Amino acid sequence: MSEHINNIPTVYNPREVETKWYRHWEESKYFSAKVEKDKKPFCIVMPPPNVTGQLHMGHALDNTLQDILTRWRRMQGYNALWVPGTDHAGIATQAKVEEQLAKESLAKYDLGREKFLERVWDWKEQYGNRITTQLRSLGASCDWDRERFTMDEGCSKAVLEVFIRLFEQGLIYRDYYITNWCPQCQTTISDIEVEHQDKPGQLYYIKYPAKDNPEEYIIIATTRPETMLGDVAVAVNPEDDRYLHLVGKSLILPIVGRELPVIADAYCDPTFGTGAVKMTPAHDPNDFEIGRRHGLPELQVIDKQGNMNEQAGKYQGLDRWECRKQIVRDLEALGALVKVEDMSHAVGHCYRCNTAIEPMLSKQWFVKMKPLAEPAIEAAKDGRIKFIPERFTKIYLNWMENIRDWCISRQLWWGHRIPVYYCQDCDEMVASVTPIKECSKCGGKVEQDPDVLDTWFSSALWPFSTLGWPDKTPELEQFYPTSVLVTGRDIIFFWVARMIFSGLRFMEEEPFKEVFIHGLVLDSQGRKMSKSLGNGVDPLDVIESHGADSLRFMLITGNTPGNDLRFHFERLDGARNFANKLWNASRFAMMNLGDYDPAARGSEYTLADRWILSRLQGAVTEATDYLERYELGEAARVLYEFSWSEFCDWYIELAKPRLFGRTTPEDRVTAQHVIVxxxxxxxxxxxPFMPFITEEIWQKLPHQGESIMLTNWPKPEATLRDETAEGEMAVLIEVITAMRRIRGEMNVPPGKKAEAILVAIDESFRGILNRNIAYLQSLANAEVTVLTELKEEPDQAASAVTRGVEVFMPLRGLIDIDKEIARLNKELKAVQADLARVQGKLNNEGFLAKAPSDVVEKEKAKAEELGMKATALQERVKMLSA
RNA sequence: GGGACGUUAGCUCAGAUGGUUAGAGUGCUGCGUUGACAUCGCAGAGGUCACUGGUUCGAUUCCAGUACGUCCCA
Structure with a gap:
């Protein structure tokens, strides 16, 4: 034994190993994909993380899944390309920089647009490679030479191109419209960026008196009394008898005194509140719609900071919440407040800063969705795009079918500036890829729209902009449509849906064939990980303490596609222990390969050899099938069980005598071949699951080639499939386990050699036992005799009955007769219960008549076997009781 | 209000086109350092597969409803 081998530590230490191999892979360009027409392509585009963000567990899961798929397909011989990149994350990044400026007591306006943008670019330079470095430590095998950024030259060109085309096709329009305004972020956001949260609130009932008859009034219920300052009408349901006589007449708005027409609209739900709804078109999306139908004025009373504006009269300057309190007090004083009820209602909040959204009127840019949605619906319906799991198709379709126009302008500076120019002298408005200085109509001065586009506008183009679009590149030719998109279920609407309609529109082909959706990583109590709760687990801490392989393995096991996953540190330990198990198995192999010669001729395969090789083929087949079906967790489980429960627990133990030279040198050679x-x-x-440790061990073992990354994914070898060997091993395992159980229960010290008599009436069973008696002796530490039948009952023997074999272990002086009888009785009871159930079936005529014959046969065989077992057990109990 | 998902061992989760002895990890109990590994080994205990109906020869599995939980949409 060489010193070198003794130096392999018994505990695997991932830290140096992981950095070493990643650097090697990246420097060797193993991740790079070239366009190769004759190779089958496999392509994934990475969901781009926020460029100045940090890796969180969601990223870790998402990218682990992508890496597994990419490494696997690469090994299968595909031309595998995984395109990495980052997103400029308009609101989030701009907010970060504004925060930084605030520390210097500066606002962005102090710098001006250009200087401010310089600061953001500086910020991006400073933090932009943090997350990509973190992705490397996870082991991501993406092609860094093709890394992209949503605001790089190419992506920006694509954004401009798309905007202009949609504009020219009339699918982008500008309108004065109600949108979701975030008073904190100071920008509009799209409908899906609004999160509805149920909040406790009050429903205020307010009297609106009739103009013609001060005695008569309508009671209005509202959760937002401060918006009454912007009321322009009251609406009732046209079927509602209570109010019909007032339709067309007027009410007087309390406090303000404004005259409000009563209108009839089917939108009003007669059963909610009082059935009459105040109309505030400038501050409520539903009121806005109704207002447009009825040609109502739009009176804005709240400003962009969320304060009451000059239209609010004496309330001007109050913020919306203070104003509400004051209005309520004033209404009370007037006697106009009828009652207040507690209720819970949904309030829209900004998904970035969690500020309550203020619906607000403003001029914004929109994408007309209907014409884009239709082909996107078709593509999912006819299966050109498949969601995994399938149920997400419905979620996607439901959203697409009810889609509203997409507000794409943002009142930010960081992002793709809207390429539209307005003439200062005439009404001319021009969209242009190249900057315009003067009006083509009147020659006047033009100014570019100050707003930028929603960040998702650029990420919607990601699958083709990263491959070179709008140019016709060989990359697009080979890799578009991409193979699969891997992402979280929380982002289907934001991103997946938009990529689909964009791809269909501009590439005339779906952007990916499959969408593999995973769940969220939750904390151990099932809550979302969040900064405010402080319950997040940093993947980098985990990589530091347990290694990236363990993190990856933990994230993908014990979980099924689309389902959320709870983060438990115990499971992380389990993954690390598995890595250590692999490490030690290979350590053992190394210790016995000092003289290994791949060309040496050995003896014939033993049963154990044939068995493990056959089981390996099964593992290859199953793991590959599971991967094809995106059941990565199941694939990992198969490999875990094969390597631990079969290879380590049984094969290595069975091979030891040969490896230790207790038999012939040729036997040792064969055992070496098989173990390698x-x-x-x-x-x-x-x-693909644990890239680092597998590379480390593979390199230490006898191998050919430069890296495990470049090996071929194993294919099942039909000639190594050996059902006979598997059947025989199953018998041996059962018998050995039975012997061990007796030893354990009778407290035979592990070091003490025991005696065992195995009785098998069936010749084939005897053959199995006799041929493999060495295995039985070594793994049960027993002296074994095989008999056809028991001539005389051994004195004081414990026994067990397995399929086809009876096991006796004479244990003079060690056996506790009562305990043994109890043990046998317990087993007998279980066997009898099974037998009763099986016989119940066989006595059922309906079963015999209607069940398929192979099922009936199976039950019959089972009954016979259980019957024999029961008889044997009964005999043993009788014998011992005598 | 509409919808999706979940409910299986103490805990976290798998699973079966309907017939299996219903599994794994972890935890628990007992024994243990046998020339890879105590981040380990051997053995064991532990489940009315949420509830109620229906379909069926047979349901934990399919269908309907109920309860509880999580999430999405409005």
Whole structure:
């Protein structure tokens, strides 16, 4: 034994190993994909994380899944391209920089647009590679030479191109419209950026007296009394008898005194509140719609900071919440407040800063969605795009079918500026890829729209902008449509849907064939990880303490596609222990390969050899099938069980006598061959899941080639499939386990050699036992005799009955007869219960007549076997009781 | 209000086109350092597969409803 091998530590330490191999892979350009027409493409575009963000567990999961798929397909011989990149994240990034400026007591206006943008670019330079470095430590095998950024030259060109085309096709329009205004972020946001949260609130009932008859009034229920300052009408349901006589007449708005027409609109729900709704078109989206139908004026009373404006009269300057309190007091004083009820209602909040959204009128840019949505619906319906799991198709379709126009302008500076120019002298408005200085109509001075586009506008183009669009590149030719998109379920509407309609529109082909949706990583109590709760787990801490392989393995096991996953540190330990198990199995192999010669001829395969090679083929087949179906967790489980419960627990133990030279030198050679082959293939199968440790071990083992990354994904070898060997091993495992159980229950010290008599009437069973008696002796530490039948009952023997074999272990002086009888009785009871159930079926005529014959046969065989077992157990109990 | 998902061992989760001895990890109990590994080994205990009906020869699995939980949409 060489010193070198003794130096392999018994505990695997991932830290140096991981950085070492990642650097090697990246420097060797193993992640780079070139356009190769004759190779089958496999392409994933990475959901771009926020450029100045940090890696969180969601990223870790998402990118682990993508890396597994990419490494696996690459090993299968695909031309695998995984395109990485980052997103400029308009609101979030701008907010960060504004925060920084605030520390210097500066606002962005102090710098002006240009200087401010310089600061943001500086910020991006400073933090922009943080997350990509973090992705490297996770092991992501993406092609960094093709890394992109949503605001780089190419992506920006694509954004401009798309905007202009949609504009020219009439699918982008500008309108004075009600949108969601965030008073904190100082910008509009799109409908899906609004999060509805149920909040406790009050429903205020207010009297609106009739103009003609001060005695008569309508009671209005509202949760937002401060908006009454912007009321322009009252609406009732046209079927509502209570109010019909007032339709067309007027009410007087309390406090203000304004005259409000009563209108009839089917929108009003007669059963909610009082059935009469005050109309505030400038501050409520529903009122806005109704207002447009009825040609109502739009009176704005709240400003962009969320304060009451000059239209609010004496309330001007109050913020919306203070104003509400004051209005309520004033209404009370007037006697106009009828009652106040507590109720919970949904309030829209900004998904970035969690400020309550203020619906607000303003001029914004929109994308007309209907014409874009239709083909996107078709593509999912006819299966050109498949969601995994399938149920997300419905969620997607439901949203697409009810889609509203997309507000794409943002009142920010950081982003793609809207390429539209307005003439200062005439009404001319021009959209142009290249900057325009003067009006083509009147020659007047033009100014560009100050707003930028929604960040998602650029990410919607990601699958083709990253491949070179609008140019016709060879990359687009080979890799578009991409193979699969991997992302979280929280982002289907934001991103997936928009990529689909954009891809269909501009590439005339779906952007990906499959969408693999995963759940969220929750904390151990099932809550979302969030900064405010402080319950987040930093993937980098985990990589530091347990290694990236363990993190990856933990994230994808014990979980199924589309379902959320709770983060438990215990599970992380389990993954690390598995890595350590692999490490030690290979350590053992190394210790016995000092003289290994791949060309040496050995003896014939033993049963154990044939068995493990056959089981390996099963593992290859199953793991590959699961991967094809995106069941990555199941694939990992198969490999975990094969390597731990079969290879380590049984094969290595069975091979030890040969490896230790207790038999012939040729036997040792064969055992070496098998252990090397099985271990190496196991590592290859595990490589996509645990890239680092598998590379480290693979490199230490006898191997050919530069890296495990470049090996071929194992294919099942039909000639190595051996059902006979699997059947025989199953018998041996059952018998050995039975012997061990007796030893354990009778407290035979592990070091003490026991005696065992195995009785098998069936010749084939005897054959199995006799041929493999060495295995039985070594793994049960027993002296074994095989008999056809028991000539005389051994004195004081404990026993067990397995399929086809009876096990006796004479234990003079060690056996506790009562305990043994109890044990046998317990087993007997279980067997009898099973037997009763099986016989119940066989006595049922309906079952015999209607069940398929193979099922009936199976039950019959089971009954016979259980019957024999029961008889044997009964006999044993009788014998001992005598 | 509409919808999706979940409810299986103490905990976290798998699973079966309907017939299996219903599994894994972890935790628990007992024994243990046998020339890879105590981040380990051997053995064991632990489940009315949420509830109620229906379909069926047979349901934990399919269908309907109920309860509880999580989430999405409005």
């Amino acid at each position: 082959q099985v271990l190496r293939e196991t590592l290859e199968l595990l490589h």
